[in-house]
Amino acid sequence: MSHLEVPDARLYYEVRGSGPLVVLVGAPMDAQPFEPLADLLATDHTVLTTDPRGIRRSTVADRGADSTPELRADDLSRLIAHLDAGPATVLGSSGGAVSALALTQAHPEQVTTVIAHEPPVTELLEDVEDLRARTEDIVATHRSGDVEGALRKFLLLANLHLPEQIVRQMVDDRDEQATADADYQNDRMMRPTVYWRPDLALLRSVPSRVVIGIGEDSTGQLCDRTSRALADGLGVEPTSFPGGHVGFAEDPKAFAERWRAVL
Known part of the structure; x- marks a missing residue:
């Protein structure tokens, strides 16, 4: 566990194992949910996990500045260079998949394989205008102080169906850090991420x-749609992974087995 100073931020990161470099990254998800998968891959790889800038243990100089995919890609590039263990296989999930794609565009020499698992690249969809309006509504709702309302609108937009008990816990059990992370996600990370258009x-x-991953249980969800649109635009078949949007955390063992087979 360590930190790396980069322009306008201080990045928290963890390194496990030895061997070829693997990077696991989310956004706004921090490094913690990747830990079980990282442990499984670290038996024969060097595994890097990190909190994205502005989230949990990674701090930023200005919390009023946007966290763009380009900035997060630059952060990943600096981490890979700092470890001097690249090039890397990069697995990005959700917004982290957008970061990983931006890294691949900017620094392809640092990436052998990128697995973009369910990137929310909504700009590729035909109903993008409606999705933009709903995204703006989510941000405005959160900024108004209606945290629960914003969360429910986000889940509806993403077509994620969670048990009511889980939704209540996500609202009621937030500590100071979780509240700060949610504020940063809604204020400074969500729009730059979903409005990013891959080249x-x-x-x-x-x-x-370039591998586009989709969870087996994600059929009909927004990130299933965006991932298929991206795969179609790239002229590749999407690759199925166990579980849903966070399948790597739901069943790390099955996900690791599939990851190895894909590589």
Whole structure:
């Protein structure tokens, strides 16, 4: 466990194991949910996990500045260079998949394979105008102080169906850190992430292998739609992974087995 100073931020990261470098990254998800998967992969790989800038243990100089995919890609590039263990296989999940794709576009020499697991690239969808309006409504609702309302609107937009007990816990059990992370996600991370449009021509031309992952249980969800649109734009078949949007945390063993088979 350590920190790396980068422009306008201080990144928290963890390193496990030895061997070829693997990077596991989310956004806004921090490093903790990746720990079981990281332990499984660290038997024969060097595994890097990190909190994205502005989230949990990674601090930023200005919490009023946006966390863009380009900035987060630069952070990942600096971490890989700092470890001097690349190039890397990069598994990004959700917003972290957007970060991983941005990294691949900017620094393909640092990425052997990128597995973009359910990236919310809504700009590729036909109903993008409606999705933008609903995203703006989520941000405005959260900023108004209606945290629960914003969460419920987000789940509805993503077509994620969680038990009511879990939703209540997500609202009622938030500590100071979770509240700060949710504020930063809604204020400074969500819009730059979902409004980011991948450069399909560039991604088709990079030497890195680009894999678009979709959870087996994600059918019909927003990130199932965006992932399929991205795969179609790249001219590749999407790759199925166990579980849903966070399948790597739901069943790390099954996910690790599939990850190894894909590679």
